[in-house]
Amino acid sequence: MYQFRTTNDLLKLCKKHNVSMAEIAIRYEMEHSNKHRAEVLKKMRKTMKTMKEAVHEAIKNPQDSAFHMAGGDAPKLMKGLKKKNKMATSPVVLRAMAYAVATGETNSAMGRIVAFPTAGGAGVVPGVMLAFAEEFKTTNKKLLEGLLTASAIGKIIADGATLSAAAGGCQAEVGAAIAMAAAGVTEMRGGTPEQAANASAMGLKSFLGVVCDPLGGLVAVPCIKRNMLGASTALAASDASLLGVESFIPFDEVVAAMKNIAAIMSPKLRETALGGLAVTKTGLRIRKKMGLPPLKPTDID
Numbered sequence: 001m002y003q004f005r006t007t008n009d010l011l012k013l014c015k016k017h018n019v020s021m022a023e024i025a026i027r028y029e030m031e032h033s034n035k036h037r038a039e040v041l042k043k044m045r046k047t048m049k050t051m052k053e054a055v056h057e058a059i060k061n062p063q064d065s066a067f068h069m070a071g072g073d074a075p076k077l078m079k080g081l082k083k084k085n086k087m088a089t090s091p092v093v094l095r096a097m098a099y100a101v102a103t104g105e106t107n108s109a110m111g112r113i114v115a116f117p118t119a120g121g122a123g124v125v126p127g128v129m130l131a132f133a134e135e136f137k138t139t140n141k142k143l144l145e146g147l148l149t150a151s152a153i154g155k156i157i158a159d160g161a162t163l164s165a166a167a168g169g170c171q172a173e174v175g176a177a178i179a180m181a182a183a184g185v186t187e188m189r190g191g192t193p194e195q196a197a198n199a200s201a202m203g204l205k206s207f208l209g210v211v212c213d214p215l216g217g218l219v220a221v222p223c224i225k226r227n228m229l230g231a232s233t234a235l236a237a238s239d240a241s242l243l244g245v246e247s248f249i250p251f252d253e254v255v256a257a258m259k260n261i262a263a264i265m266s267p268k269l270r271e272t273a274l275g276g277l278a279v280t281k282t283g284l285r286i287r288k289k290m291g292l293p294p295l296k297p298t299d300i301d
């Protein structure tokens, strides 16, 4: 039996069978969907391929999105890789940021992406995983395992809190993606399951309470740049975990905190575009351009 709902369950399974989180994720999926190992891996390979296509599309063929809110930033970030000694971050972080933005830009241009875990938070995991694999010349097998570990963390967040912005704000989309990527990349780097869960805890804590406030209700601003910086956070959390820094609050408790925050977060800050950045001067200008009805002060207050 490979059922788990918490990292506590997952870590126990890893210990019992002396395997990684990725391996438990494979066995869970085989048991849950009655599939052979080869089918589970094939499906994740297909996911990985779509992620790569989405990233390369926006870099090679940048496109402006509706209302000029997105497009063309991924190639700008890629240029930073040629200015290595002048950049404040490392090449892997810069590439991860570029790939995270690229995924969001492909989405904004109506291209195909993988909602991993959701469309709004779809940039962080491919950003981190693909960039790490390229910069450190990791095998596709390792990359696949990283994605499977990320999936296991996503399932734990879905079971313990939510992956829906309408229910929990941006902490449930980009925040969840940071936790997923942090664990995935930590295992890819040879970290233990405990270090992977610890990286997730630190990553998610940094995004707790972040609201969903997209301009005009479109998944573009602030979504894409939140993914960009989320990718750098996931890599930083992984580094910290592998260097021995421990989250004082374990991951399962961070997930419980996310659920608690979601329950008390105003509906105006949960995907309705009635608060936060959506009602700034710029947000209201976009709303007007889109032909949406003007907001009354009572809608916002």
Ligand code: SF4
Pocket: 120, 121, 165, 169, 170, 171, 173, 174, 211, 212, 213, 214, 218, 219, 220, 221, 222, 223, 224, 226, 271
């Ligand atoms: S702001 Fe809202 S729509 Fe945008 S990524 Fe965050 S949760 Fe998704």
